[in-house]
Amino acid sequence: MSGMAEANEKLVCAILAEQVAHLRDKMDASDAFDLLWRTSALLSWLSGLLADINRQSPQASPVVERERNEAISEIAEIRRKLDHLAFVEAQRQDFAKQIADCVIVALERMSDAQMPPGTHFASADLAALYVSEDQRRLHEEVLQRLKGQAA
Amino acid sequence: MPIILVLDDSATMVMSLSHILKGAGYEVETGMNGREGITKLSGGLKPAAILTDLNMPELDGIGFIKEARKIASARFTPIIVLTTESGGRKRDEARAAGASGWLTKPAEPNQLLSVVKQLCPVK
Structure with a gap:
């Protein structure tokens, strides 16, 4: 590869690294999580309030009492589902950010002006950045597929 | 209340774990990396259990565990x-x-709470 082409390629990698970093920083959907946690906390407070009302008005009709108990059960179930959703989504987001980090580091190294001319970032260098077995498995699948296509 | 120390470089993960653990009756202390x-441990914090991520800047999970055990x-x-x-391989290393x-x-x-409750039940 000519020196000019290599310099252009490094420039493209540097720009792409910045673009992916920008995208990764936008992945922090903290407002959505904050809303989920606040809703869960509010439901917990409402549930406690209903339980207090139950205790303080023992003369309420059986129908009202049953409806209050049903509401408390329903609130508990919705809270459980909200907490589950927030936790699973937080982990998904974390995983996506880690994959983005891996792409950013790879692109930064490929764009590194200090990299001696003629040296290249190899697939094994990329594999060393992985943080999960899923990434390593996918890496192997792609290598096998590309080898199959080349054969 | 038993204290759980949570270490993760993702702020969202830290908040999510804290929310779940506090909801189950635990007190939570947090950190963004092993360092x-x-x-916190050197400063006198005595958690009932520690939850840590592996891939963290400054000091990763494995490094943290090694230093904490000292x-x-x-x-x-x-x-x-x-x-x-x-x-x-990573599991063996940890x-x-x-x-x-x-x-x-x-x-x-539920998986998380089941493991934490086994190790340090809330009284």
């Missing part, structure tokens, strides 16, 4: 690794460093 965890008060504190890594348990992300809240 912050060591600083602190007298944390020598036998249960340390649970919560990570995207599911490979046997166990050799002194990890007590392992949970692979994505984990369910």
